Every structure is written in C-alpha cells, then in structure tokens.
Amino acid sequence: MGDLRHWNKWPDKRLEDMLLGGAQPGSLAHEAAKYILDKRRREREVQARSRPQAPAALALRVDFSFLKNAALRRIAERDWDECQRAFASRCWKSVLILAGGIVETILLSLLSRRKARALKTKAAAGAGIDLGRWTLARMINVSAELKLVPPAVDTLPKPLREYRNLAHPGNEVREGLEFGEPDAATAFNALRAILSRFSET
DSSP states (O other), rough: OOOOOGGGSSSSSHHHIIIIISOOTTTTHHHHHHHHHHHHHHHHHHHHHSSSSSOOOTTTOGGGOOOOOOEEEEEEEEHHHHHHHHHHHHHHHHHHHHHHHHHHHHHHHHHTTTTTHTTTGGGGTTOOOOOOSSSSHHHHHHHHHOOOOOOOGGGGHHHHHHHHHTTTTHHHHTTTTOOOOOHHHHHHHHHHHHHHHHHOO
C-alpha cells in the first residue's frame, strides 16, 4: 500500500480506487484517501472562484427601456446578462438559445406595437393573428419588411433563427441543426449590434 506520506503525489483515480475497494472503510488508508480527495476538491473550487471574469470589453451595458412592456424588459435584461456569461464560458448552445430568446423578445415588442401593419405584410401571409405564436424566422422577416431592424439581423445564423428547436434534442436531430463557436460568435456579435442600435434610440 506504500507510505501514506507519498499519497499526495497520487492521481485522483488511484485514490478513488483506494476508496472504492482498496481500503477498508474507517481504516487509516481509507480516511487518508478521502481527506486528500476532499482537500483537492476544495482547492479546485477556490481556484475556480478566483479565476478572472470575462474581459470588461466583452460586457455591454444595455438600456432596455426601449422595451415598453415591463415583463418583456425584465426577461431581456436577465437573459442578456446570462448570455454574456455563457459566451465568456464558451457555452455555445446556451448562447444561441439565449440570444434567440432576446431577439424574439425585442421583435415581439416592436411588432406588438405595430400589429395592424405587421399582419398586412407579405411575410405575415398565412400566419395567425397571435404574434406570440409566430416563429422567430417569421418575426425577423416581418420586421425586416417593415424596416424595424438594423442590417445585422440578416447575419443571424440558422441555429439562432430556430433556437426553440435547440431546447429539444428530438427537434434538433429532426431539423438537422448543427452549430459551434462560429455560429454562436456570429449570433452574439449580431445581437450586440442590434442591442447597441436600439439602446441608443
């Protein structure tokens, strides 16, 4: 079993094996392995908390007062904060889902205030009158036809336009959605441009 003083040099896997079957519970060896693993876990947690946060340049403070609906405004504020943290953590699927939700929140607010005009557009043909049930892709097309959105909306990738399907693995497979860092980065940067435009107006 070796000198316990050398166990600090053992990899976690070897210590875990000792806990699972190599040492009698309650024995010195068992308690030593448990102590070392717990100590390493606490050290890793401290290191994780002390890691530098996302660069300040990444964070974009947005004034969401252009969203007149208070409930939608709170949702957008919450999701934008989380989207920025997800991007900094390289959680690409989360970025696409959150960014898609924010874009939909903005467009739903804009179109709801112009519902009569929105329903008369060519892009709205065949859609119901409940704008909340429209797909994001339709909202984008109607908003573009009404010239409510900046050109950056045209760069939004397919996975973002169909972000609702990303929340369901079955839909993701059925629709053949594939995504990665390029899609998430494109979506994130386009969303930043959109938010910058609206928060300045």
